[in-house]
Amino acid sequence: MTSSTPRRTVLAAALAAAGTAATAAPAVAAVPDRAARRPGADPASAGDAGRGHAPAPGLVDNRFWASYTDWRCGSAAGTRAVAGHRPGLVLAAPAGRTDYTDPHTGRTSAWEYAVWTSPEHTPTVPAAEVIASWNAHTPPGTWLQVELSGTYTDATATPWYVLGRWASGDGDIRRTSVDDQTDGRSTVWTDTFAIDDTASGLRLASYRLRLTLYRAPGSGLTPTVWRIGAMASDIPDRFTVPASGPGLARELAVPRYSQNTHVGQYPEYDNGGEAWCSPTSSQMIVEYWGRRPSAEDLDWVNPAFADPQVCHAARFTFDHQYEGCGNWPFNAAYAATYPDMNAVVTRLRSLTELESLVRAGIPAITSQSFLKEELTGAGYGTSGHLMTVIGFTADGDIIANDPASPSNEAVRRVYRRREWENIWLRTKRYDANGKVRSGTGGVCYVYWPHRPSPTQRRALQDLGLA
Numbered sequence: 500m501t502s503s504t505p506r507r508t509v510l511a512a513a514l515a516a517a518g519t520a521a522t523a524a525p526a527v528a529a530v531p532d533r534a535a536r537r538p539g540a541d542p543a544s545a546g547d548a549g550r551g552h553a554p555a556p557g558l559v560d561n562r563f564w565a566s567y568t569d570w571r572c573g574s575a576a577g578t579r580a581v582a583g584h585r586p587g588l589v590l591a592a593p594a595g596r597t598d599y600t601d602p603h604t605g606r607t608s609a610w611e612y613a614v615w616t617s618p619e620h621t622p623t624v625p626a627a628e629v630i631a632s633w634n635a636h637t638p639p640g641t642w643l644q645v646e647l648s649g650t651y652t653d654a655t656a657t658p659w660y661v662l663g664r665w666a667s668g669d670g671d672i673r674r675t676s677v678d679d680q681t682d683g684r685s686t687v688w689t690d691t692f693a694i695d696d697t698a699s700g701l702r703l704a705s706y707r708l709r710l711t712l713y714r715a716p717g718s719g720l721t722p723t724v725w726r727i728g729a730m731a732s733d734i735p736d737r738f739t740v741p742a743s744g745p746g747l748a749r750e751l752a753v754p755r756y757s758q759n760t761h762v763g764q765y766p767e768y769d770n771g772g773e774a775w776c777s778p779t780s781s782q783m784i785v786e787y788w789g790r791r792p793s794a795e796d797l798d799w800v801n802p803a804f805a806d807p808q809v810c811h812a813a814r815f816t817f818d819h820q821y822e823g824c825g826n827w828p829f830n831a832a833y834a835a836t837y838p839d840m841n842a843v844v845t846r847l848r849s850l851t852e853l854e855s856l857v858r859a860g861i862p863a864i865t866s867q868s869f870l871k872e873e874l875t876g877a878g879y880g881t882s883g884h885l886m887t888v889i890g891f892t893a894d895g896d897i898i899a900n901d902p903a904s905p906s907n908e909a910v911r912r913v914y915r916r917r918e919w920e921n922i923w924l925r926t927k928r929y930d931a932n933g934k935v936r937s938g939t940g941g942v943c944y945v946y947w948p949h950r951p952s953p954t955q956r957r958a959l960q961d962l963g964l965a
Contacts, residue, residue, distance in 0.1 A: 520779035541774075552660065559846045559941075560622035561963035562707075563728025570615070577613025578712060585839065585949055588615055590641075590712040590721040599713075603673035603819040610713040617708045617727070625702035626731035627650050629692040630942075631662045632828045632844045634726040635708075640715040641722045645828075647692055647729070649706035651684065660687045663828055667836045671715075673819040676826060689818070690827050690844075702733060725835070728930030730845040734940040740924040742917055745895020747854040751862050753787045753889040755910035758902040764804055768813045769823040776823045776885040778812035779902040780864040781834050783887050784810075784946045787862060787933055790837035791884075806907070820917075825883065840948035845965055846941040850920045852962060853888060856945065859958035862889045864944040869922040870931060875915055879903060882936070891916075892965050945958075 516638025564570065570580035570588045579591035593611035600607040631645055643666070648659045661677040680687040684701060685694050694701055710727055714720045737760075758779040769775070785791065792811050799814075800807035816833045818826040831842035847863075848855050856863055864887050873879035889911075890898035897919045904910045922928070926940040945964060947955060959965035 532703050551585055556610050558624060558732055558734055558848050559625050560621045560626070560731045561728065561843070562622070563726055563964070564617055565728075565841075570620065573615060573617045573707075574952075575613075575615050578615040578710075588710070588712075588724045590714055593714075593716075593962070596716060598717075599672070599862075601672050602810075603675065609716050611716050612711050612713045614712075615709075615710045619650075619707050621705040622703075622731040623890075624731060624733045625704050626706075627694045627702060627733045628730045629699045629703060629706060629729050629826060630690060630844050631708060632831045632842065633663075633665070633724060634832065634837065634841055635665075635667070635722055635724040637666045637668065637722040638720055639668055640718050640720045642672050642873075643722050643724065644711040644713070645727065646709040646711070647706055648709070648852075649703045652700075652702045652704045654704075657685055657703070658682055658866075660685075660692060662687065662690065662692070663826075665832055667815065667832070674817065674829060675820040676818050678820060689821050690829075697736075701874065703731065706731070714904070726841060728843070730784075730843070731857055732846050732940070734846065734926050736926050738925055738927045739921055743920065744851045745891065745893075745916065746788040746851060747858050747891045748859055748893040749893075750890030750898050751787070751857065751860060753862050753887060753900055754783050755900050755907045756783055756806055756902060757904045757907050757910055758809070760805060760907065761813075761903055763810055764801070764821055765810055765813065768817045769825075772809070772813075774815045775809065775824055776902050777827075777830050777864075778833070779809050779818045780885045780887045781816065781830045781944065781946075782809050782812040783900055783902075784862055784864060784944075785834050785837055785840070788837075788840065788946065790840060790946055825885070827942065829943065830864075831946070834944070835947045840946060841949055841965070842944065842946040844942065844944055845962070845964065847943055847962070848941060849924070850916070852944070854891060855958050857888065857890055858951070859955045861945065861947055861955055861958060862887055864946075865908040865923050866939040866942040867919075867923045868928060868936070868938055870929075872921055874918050876912060877901070877903075877914070880931070882930070923934065927952070 510565050564592055567582045567586035577592045577594035578588050581587050590613040594613045596611050598607055638755050644664050645662045646659045647662055649657045660680050664675050674690040676689045712722045756779050758772045758775040763771045792808050797807045813824050815828050816824045818829055821949045827844045831844050834842035864885050866885050889900055895916045897914045899912050900910045901912045924941045925938040928936050928938050930936045956965055
């Protein structure tokens with residue numbers, strides 16, 4: 500059973516073998532028109548203080564810029580901070596003009612642009628991996644690019660790496676990651692910056708994010724960015740993780756959608772529903788928070804298809820370079836296109852942290868890989884799959900809305916705590932042939948409204964997310 504398109508997760512051996520040719524992509528350079536596939540991935544078988552940052556002792560550090568004060572920090576060339584109930588960053592006066600040739604359409608267009616660069620951030624943990632995420636609105640005629648540059652622990656610098664070229668629509672540019680970015684010491688794997696040889700001890704000591712806003716020349720339009728930041732982490736290699744004790748019994752009323760009811764629909768988006776675990780999960784959480792696409796938004800979907808909003812989510816999370824809907828930041832960015840929604844990609848260090856979110860009424864979307872026999876009751880194995888954790892039983896077992904189900908009614912599953920905990924938090928695993936593969940090490944998406952309840956805000960602040 501195929502439950503997901505193959506995901507890129509960090510595998511040190513694959514990184515070391517990935518090559519050492521340095522390529523630093525210019526701001527709007529064309530990229531090779533081929534799908535990014537992580538070497539070694541198995542095919543699918545089914546230092547700042549302030550708002551937005553709280554120290555996470557060991558392993559994981561989150562830093563997000565989202566306040567009016569945040570947007571006035573760093574350096575700006577043509578951008579402007581705007582106040583209001585949801586502060587943001589806009590393109591005020593173009594800093595320049597450039598041509599961009601879209602590698603997926605071959606179309607060359609001229610664009611005005613402005614640039615904001617974050618202050619340098621020193622994570623509480625020197626990082627083996629960094630995953631950025633952003634929340635923005637890009638009206639037609641606009642788009643944005645996110646980049647990262649940093650300093651290694653040996654005081655040398657990385658190039659500027661492109662972490663995404665993104666628009667909420669798909670009429671101006673094709674939403675895309677960028678392949679073949681490496682300096683021989685670190686590499687960008689679709690949506691993840693990773694140190695090539697973690698055994699060497701090299702890590703990323705600090706980083707900056709660069710945000711470039713684009714608009715059609717003379718249009719006066721602007722993207723609006725409400726949040727940008729990154730999760731930096733250094734998760735040790737591990738095939739197993741310590742068992743935790745149950746601490747919560749609660750179940751959230753999250754809508755249930757099956758990806759498999761969409762098999763064969765819109766195959767241009769990663770072969771149809773069989774690979775839509777990520778957008779299906781994202782749509783469940785968007786609707787849990789009371790948001791959904793309008794009837795006008797769904798006009799393009801065949802009216803014979805049930806749950807057209809799942810097709811909509813697949814289309815607008817699709818990464819044309821990766822050729823899939825499983826780009827982590829693109830899913831978060833999609834969720835945040837709905838009114839007053841925040842969304843980030845992060846890692847949690849334990850099942851206890853996930854319980855704290857659920858206790859506060861916040862479900863989370865988790866990424867995991869496993870053999871069929873490793874997760875009792877799943878009925879499939881996968882090299883990368885997203886599911887939505889909506890609660891815990893009195894015994895501490897996981898209640899998940901698993902989109903790899905035959906129907907919406909069958910989506911709710913209960914998985915054994917110890918099995919699920921291990922497959923989600925480990926970084927190493929064995930495939931069906933006994934080869935060592937990678938695990939995601941606790942990656943998850945967290946989505947929440949701009950004005951959460953006090954309990955929800957405390958839970959998010961404890962994780963450095965709000």
